[in-house]
Amino acid sequence: MDRRTFFKSMATVAGASAVAGPILGPSKALATANASNSRLGASASDLQTVPDAFFTPDLIQPSDRTAADKLSFGQRTVLVVGGGLAGLSAALELAERGYKVTLKEGGQRFGGRLHTRSERLRTGTFNVEHGLHMWFYQYYNLQDVLQRLGTWEKYFVPFDEVHFQFRNYKPETIRSVGPYPLNLLNILAESSNLNLLDALGTVGGMTDITFYDHASNWQRFDHITFPEWAKRAQINPKFWDVIMEPAASVTLNDPQKVSAAEMLLYMHYYFIGNPKAFHRRIPTVDHGTAVIDPWVERLRNLGADMQLNSPVSGLRCEGGRVIGELIGGNHYDYVVLATDVPGTRRIVAASSSADRASEFGVSQLKSRINGLFTAPPYSVLRVWFDKPTRARPANQAVIETPQHRPINLIADYAMIEQSYAEWAKASGGAVLEFHLYNGPQFVGLGADQVWNEIRATALEIFPELSGARTIDFSLGSYDTFTSFSPGQGLVRPQSDFARSVGLENLGLAGDWVSTSYPTALMERAVSTGRECANAILRDDGIKEAPIQAAKKNGPGLLPQA
Numbered sequence: 309m310d311r312r313t314f315f316k317s318m319a320t321v322a323g324a325s326a327v328a329g330p331i332l333g334p335s336k337a338l339a340t341a342n343a344s345n346s347r348l349g350a351s352a353s354d355l356q357t358v359p360d361a362f363f364t365p366d367l368i369q370p371s372d373r374t375a376a377d378k379l380s381f382g383q384r385t386v387l388v389v390g391g392g393l394a395g396l397s398a399a400l401e402l403a404e405r406g407y408k409v410t411l412k413e414g415g416q417r418f419g420g421r422l423h424t425r426s427e428r429l430r431t432g433t434f435n436v437e438h439g440l441h442m443w444f445y446q447y448y449n450l451q452d453v454l455q456r457l458g459t460w461e462k463y464f465v466p467f468d469e470v471h472f473q474f475r476n477y478k479p480e481t482i483r484s485v486g487p488y489p490l491n492l493l494n495i496l497a498e499s500s501n502l503n504l505l506d507a508l509g510t511v512g513g514m515t516d517i518t519f520y521d522h523a524s525n526w527q528r529f530d531h532i533t534f535p536e537w538a539k540r541a542q543i544n545p546k547f548w549d550v551i552m553e554p555a556a557s558v559t560l561n562d563p564q565k566v567s568a569a570e571m572l573l574y575m576h577y578y579f580i581g582n583p584k585a586f587h588r589r590i591p592t593v594d595h596g597t598a599v600i601d602p603w604v605e606r607l608r609n610l611g612a613d614m615q616l617n618s619p620v621s622g623l624r625c626e627g628g629r630v631i632g633e634l635i636g637g638n639h640y641d642y643v644v645l646a647t648d649v650p651g652t653r654r655i656v657a658a659s660s661s662a663d664r665a666s667e668f669g670v671s672q673l674k675s676r677i678n679g680l681f682t683a684p685p686y687s688v689l690r691v692w693f694d695k696p697t698r699a700r701p702a703n704q705a706v707i708e709t710p711q712h713r714p715i716n717l718i719a720d721y722a723m724i725e726q727s728y729a730e731w732a733k734a735s736g737g738a739v740l741e742f743h744l745y746n747g748p749q750f751v752g753l754g755a756d757q758v759w760n761e762i763r764a765t766a767l768e769i770f771p772e773l774s775g776a777r778t779i780d781f782s783l784g785s786y787d788t789f790t791s792f793s794p795g796q797g798l799v800r801p802q803s804d805f806a807r808s809v810g811l812e813n814l815g816l817a818g819d820w821v822s823t824s825y826p827t828a829l830m831e832r833a834v835s836t837g838r839e840c841a842n843a844i845l846r847d848d849g850i851k852e853a854p855i856q857a858a859k860k861n862g863p864g865l866l867p868q869a
Contacts, residue, residue, distance in 0.1 A: 357487040358863050363582040365448055366825065368855040375851040379406035384848060387412070387632070387640040389620045389655065392420020393450070393830055394817035395646035396603050397837025400453065401853045402844060403610035410640070411612060414619030414651065418604050421789075422830070424596030429780040431692050432731065435594035436782045439688035439743060440706065440719040442467070444578060445587035447831040448856035449838055454599065457606060463598040464589040469703040473769055475711040477501045477550055481703055488583040488863055499550075506546045513541025520576035520862035522826050529569035530797040537568035554710035555579075558717060561683045561792045562746045570792040577826045581859055590706075592726050622658030623814075625666035630814045634658060642847075644840045645806075646817040646833075648788045649680045669810030679799040680820060681791040685751050687744040689758050690721070692780035697722075697738045698772045712765050714750075717743040738773070742766060755781035790820040797822070803839040813847075815840030825857035 384407050388395045391413030403409045417423040424437050443450065443464060454460040472480040478500040484491040496507055516529070516537070529537060534556050538548055556563035556571055578585055591598035608614055622634030623643065630643040645652060656677045661667040697720060705723035709715050721739040722732035728739045742762060744750060750758050759778060767774050790796075800822040806814035817836040819829055827835050835855060842852035 357490055358583070360487065360583075362863065363488075363584070363859060365446070365856040365858060366860070368825075368857060370852040370854065371846060372849075372851065375849055377405065377851055379848065379850060383408050384642070384844075385410070385638075385640045386642045386644065386844065387638075388644045388646060390420070390646035390648075390651065390818070391415070391418040391614075391616070392646065392648070392818070393422060393833040394420075394819070394821075394837040395644065396600075396607070397449075397453065397834040398644045398646060398815070398817055398841045399607055399612055399837075400603065400610075401838055401841035403607055403612045405845065405850055407844070409607070409610075409612040410615070410638075411607070412615045412618040412620055414617070414647075416616055417600075418614070418616065419595065419600040420648070420833075421786075422595045422599060424594045424600065427782055429692070429782070431735070431737075431780045434727065434731075434782070435596055436690060436784075437595045438784060438786075440590070440717070440724075440741060441595065441830065442588045442590060444831070445584045446577060446582060446826075446858045447834075448858075450831050450834045452856070453603070453834065457599075457602045459598050459602055463591045463593050465592055467588055467590045467703075467706070468586065470708060471704045471706070472550075472554060472708050472710065473712065474501075474550070475768075477546075477711075480550060484583065484586045486583070489865070491583045491586075492580075501550050502546060506544050510544040510547045513538070513543045516541065516572055517575050517580055518862045518864055520572060520581065522573070522576075522824075522860040525572055526569045526797040529572055530567050531794055532568045533564065533794055534566050534568045534571040535564055537571075549711075554708060557710045557713075557745065558708065558743075559683075559792055560686050560745045560789045565794075566792045567794045567797055569794075569797050573826060574828060576862055577828050577858055581826065581862055585858075590724060592724070594725060594727075620655055622655055622660065624660055624662070625670055625811060626662040628665040628669065628810050628812055630659075630811055634660060642813045642815070642844045644815045644817055644837070644844075646837060646840070648818060649677075649682050649790060649820050650788050652816075652818070652820075653677050653680065666811065669806060672809035673806055673811065673814075676799065676801050676805060681793065681796065682787060683789040683791050684746045685748050685785065685787040686789065687747055687750045687758060687786070688741060688784045689744065689755060689762070690739060690741045690782040691759060691778055693738045693740070693773055693776040694736070694779050695738065695773060695776035696732060696736060697740070697770055707769060709769060712768060714744045714747050715742050715762055715765050715769075716745045718766070718769060719743075737779070738776075740766070740770070750785065751787075755783035758783060790818075803836045804843055807843065813844075815843055823857075825860055827858070 386402050386407050386409050388399045388409060388411040391411055395411055399409045399411050417425060421438050424435050427434055427436050451460060469481055469483045480500050482495055485494055496502055553563055556566050559566055604614055620633050623630045624632050624634055632639050656674050659670055661670040705720050707718045719741040721728035721741060732738055800820060801816055802822045803816050805816055817840045819833045821836040823832060823835060838853050838855055845852045
């Protein structure tokens with residue numbers, strides 16, 4: 309094998325190792341990649357790299373850049389249903405441009421899966437989130453909002469490595485440094501568990517990752533599970549255990565049943581499609597303070613009517629348009645449906661059509677939405693202890709535990725958020741959050757019961773707490789997360805689906821809505837919300853909000869000379 313062929317192979321198999329998590333470590337940069345490559349038997353200068361400009365995000369510009377920035381004629385009204393990121397995103401773009409926005413959230417808090425609740429516990433009053441979230445480098449549109457709100461630099465700090473604890477392998481801390489593909493070679497060189505032979509055994513399956521094609525991904529891979537794809541691609545078993553299966557386990561879906569297309573999108577979007585994709589940040593305060601509260605305040609200052617505890621039972625459709633709620637006399641010029649899958653299914657099922665012009669659209673929308681499902685139930689348990697955890701490196705504030713199910717992830721909040729750090733210092737205790745995905749066995753259990761179920765497993769990771777007393781709990785149990793099972797990707801509608809079937813003023817937004825460019829999770833919610841706003845702005849001749857999007861294709865093995 310000549311040197312160039314060797315490095316092509318190495319770049320390919322290193323791509324496999326990158327799927328473990330977001331891992332760009334800023335401390336060593338390109339020099340580390342060069343040194344690691346030297347350990348593999350050659351200097352970095354022997355290997356071409358992809359220039360940074362190759363990964364510049366695509367920019368979806370306004371269709372008419374000369375259009376007005378704001379409404380200059382009579383008031384236009386918009387009903388936004390759902391107060392999560394998708395609804396907040398649509399509402400912000402429209403309110404800033406002069407629309408009268410009414411946002412109705414059926415629950416007690418804004419934020420959706422980013423909500424924060426205040427809990428009065430024996431240990432004090434704490435702001436408790438839905439669960440730990442990470443903000444990734446390619447969350448371009450979400451970062452744009454946070455920068456506009458003035459919170460991105462104020463509250464968010466880098467967290468650029470991912471740490472794993474296994475039962476059958478050594479602990480693994482993964483990061484990516486340097487340009488593509490040196491960043492991937494470095495991961496292999498620094499791995500505690502993987503070697504050259506493991507990598508070479510994975511070459512055959514990596515072209516689907518490095519040559520990711522968003523346009524054909526769902527047609528090619530959404531009919532099989534990720535494990536089925538791995539078997540067909542002859543993925544090395546150790547690579548599967550250490551790298552790929554952990555990535556599938558944190559999707560909140562059953563890793564044995566998750567779609568191959570969904571996971572290939574994840575690998576491209578979070579790991580391979582940009583050498584900086586592993587950059588991530590976490591907030592030093594709760595999500596309400598860092599994100600949701602300033603967002604809602606901005607909307608109220610813009611005149612938006614922000615309503616909590618205001619569920620929408622259904623929509624009234626007439627003349628090929630949604631004119632308002634099923635119950636209530638208000639009429640709206642536009643409607644954005646930005647609820648989760650169960651909420652959307654419920655609202656659409658109850659919606660009525662007054663004439664044939666809207667009946668077809670309603671029936672088509674019902675048929676499409678009824679094909680969507682949710683992931684298995686999951687729980688997030690936060691536990692206060694009367695003893696501290698042992699001193700650990702900062703990158704172990706979050707530990708992924710793919711072989712310690714039912715625990716998938718543990719977050720040490722005394723190492724993450726300021727209020728918890730202050731409590732731990734004053735009390736001499738600790739606060740750990742346990743993420744329990746794909747956990748129908750916990751449905752209906754109380755927090756203390758859940759802790760009893762996971763205690764032995766938790767102490768494998770934190771043995772120093774074996775004699776600690778639990779002094780408080782906070783439990784969140786959820787069953788509304790989007791399903792990533794095979795076939796779902798092909799069923800998901802795009803944000804303009806309702807318009808395409810005759811409901812010309814209705815938009816769909818959420819992390820369950822499909823996009824023509826790579827997105828996922830929080831960024832997909834924000835992006836589809838912005839798409840809905842842009843459709844309304846185009847209708848009225850107002851300049852749309854630009855959308856930044858990740859590249860639709862993978863970088864390949866190596867750049868062409």
